[in-house]
Amino acid sequence: xxxxxxxxxxxxxxxxxxxxxxxxxxxxxxxxxxxxxxxxxxxxxxxxxxxxxxxxxxxxxxxxxxxxxxxxxxxxxxxxxxxxxxxxxxxxxxxxxxxxxxxxxxxxxxxxxxxxxxxxxxxxxxxxxxxxxxxxxxxxxxxxxxxxxxxxxxxxxxxxxxxxxxxxxxxxxxxxxxxxxxxxxxxxxxxxxxxxxxxxxxxxxxxxxxxxxxxxxxxxxxxxxxxxxxxxxxxxxxxxxxxxxxxxxxxxxxxxxxxxxxxxxxxxxxxxxxxxxxxxxxxxxxxxxxxxxxxxxxxxxxxxxxxxxxxxxxxxxxxxxxxxxx
Numbered sequence: 001x002x003x004x005x006x007x008x009x010x011x012x013x014x015x016x017x018x019x020x021x022x023x024x025x026x027x028x029x030x031x032x033x034x035x036x037x038x039x040x041x042x043x044x045x046x047x048x049x050x051x052x053x054x055x056x057x058x059x060x061x062x063x064x065x066x067x068x069x070x071x072x073x074x075x076x077x078x079x080x081x082x083x084x085x086x087x088x089x090x091x092x093x094x095x096x097x098x099x100x101x102x103x104x105x106x107x108x109x110x111x112x113x114x115x116x117x118x119x120x121x122x123x124x125x126x127x128x129x130x131x132x133x134x135x136x137x138x139x140x141x142x143x144x145x146x147x148x149x150x151x152x153x154x155x156x157x158x159x160x161x162x163x164x165x166x167x168x169x170x171x172x173x174x175x176x177x178x179x180x181x182x183x184x185x186x187x188x189x190x191x192x193x194x195x196x197x198x199x200x201x202x203x204x205x206x207x208x209x210x211x212x213x214x215x216x217x218x219x220x221x222x223x224x225x226x227x228x229x230x231x232x233x234x235x236x237x238x239x240x241x242x243x244x245x246x247x248x249x250x251x252x253x254x255x256x257x258x259x260x261x262x263x264x265x266x267x268x269x270x271x272x273x274x275x276x277x278x279x280x281x282x283x284x285x286x287x288x289x290x291x292x293x294x295x296x297x298x299x300x301x302x303x304x305x306x307x308x309x310x311x312x313x314x315x316x317x318x319x320x321x322x323x324x325x326x
Contacts, residue, residue, distance in 0.1 A: 041107045042067070044096050056092040058082045063108070071109040072145055075101045109149040113142040114267070143277030144284060147264045150250070151285070159260045160289055162243045163189070164296035167215035170237075171198040172205050174229050178221045181247075181282045185219060188290040192297070193304040202229030209233040214241035223278050225252020234258050247282055 045060050052060055062082040063070040070078060079086045093104035163169060169189050173182035179200035189196035199205050206229070209218065218237045220230045225248035234244045234257050246258035255261035262285060266278040294301045 040111055041096060041098070041104065042111045048095070052092070052095065055084045055088045056095060058084055059089055059092040067108075067112050068145070071105065071112045072148060075105075105149055109146045110267075113146045139277050140280050143266050143281050146266060147281040147285070150264050152263070155260055155262050156288065156292070159245050159262060160292035160296065162217055162245065162260065163194070163219075163289055164293040166194055166217040166243070168212075169194055169196040169217045169219060170208060170212070171196065171219045171221065172230055172233055173198070173200055173221040174202060174227045175200075177223060177276060177279050178282075181221050181279065181286065182219075184283055185221070185286045185290075188286055189293070191301075191304055191308055192290065192294050193300045194293070202227075202233075205229055205233040206236060209236035209242070210240065212237045212240055212242035216242040217245065218242055219245045219247065220254055220258060221247045221282060222252070222254050223249060223276070223282075225249045225254035227254075230254055231257055247285060 042064075045064055049060060049064070050057070059078065059082045062078065066081075073081070075086055075089050079089045082089070090101055093099075093101050096104065098104040098107060169186070171182035171185035171189075173179040179198075182198040182200065186196040186198035199208060209232075212218065216237070218234055220234050222230055225246070231253060234246070234254070238244050238259070244258040244260070246254045246261045246263075248254045248261065248263060250263040250265040252263075255263050264278070264281060264285075266281055
């Protein structure tokens with residue numbers, strides 16, 4: 001007799017054809033385990049809960065009880081927390097239908113990012129302001145966690161190396177969001193002793209790119225990765241020997257046009273009144289690049305920061321630790 005799997009937490013209504021289709025209806029367990037395309041790994045784990053091998057079940061129990069932490073943990077960290085081997089974690093991922101742990105973690109982070117608001121307890125009677133704080137802050141935290149799981153460490157290291165040795169850095173963006181992030185990039189890097197500037201005008205970007213040469217760096221920022229102004233500017237800069245770095249959407253034309261691409265894919269919330277989650281993620285990545293570049297040239301950076309802070313003493317008598325530039 002063939003065995004059938006049901007959701008552990010809620011019995012599936014027979015009349016609910018949509019839910020049955022989502023989990024594969026009432027097909028045999030072994031048949032659905034062969035399905036390779038996993039859409040909702042949280043539902044998949046719940047559907048197969050109790051049907052895993054003994055050691056894989058320990059992995060499932062741990063992840064289902066620690067969804068947020070699991071989405072950020074490495075394979076070895078999950079193995080240690082569940083009391084199993086790394087190989088068991090990898091087999092667990094394949095049992096779910098994922099290609100491996102990296103594929104599983106990306107899918108889990110995506111599911112967690114969009115599902116946490118539905119997995120908690122009963123709704124609270126918070127004030128409108130409290131609900132807005134929870135909603136907006138929650139979306140930003142989810143976006144940061146998702147981006148963290150997507151970032152390519154090798155690309156970050158290469159970008160940091162290029163930026164730390166740059167003679168001049170030009171941050172380029174078009175539109176409100178990317179242009180503001182470009183300005184923040186220039187603000188973060190000039191204080192490291194590296195001449196940095198930001199520009200949002202497409203005509204000026206092209207002209208500026210034509211004056212660059214070896215030792216100069218262009219950092220092009222775009223949530224879509226499609227603006228023609230940026231694509232033209234990085235192509236012009238590259239032909240004259242400048243390094244080009246993109247901070248953009250995964251697989252976009254801009255990502256393919258630059259020497260180093262830092263790629264992320266953050267889904268935007270359907271609520272049109274909420275701020276764009278990718279904006280904060282991009283700023284966080286700029287901070288990572290700046291912190292990395294600073295550590296590559298510590299003495300020069302410390303002297304620059306000392307000079308900047310000294311120049312501000314006349315404007316404030318506070319000599320304790322505080323943000324440089326207020």
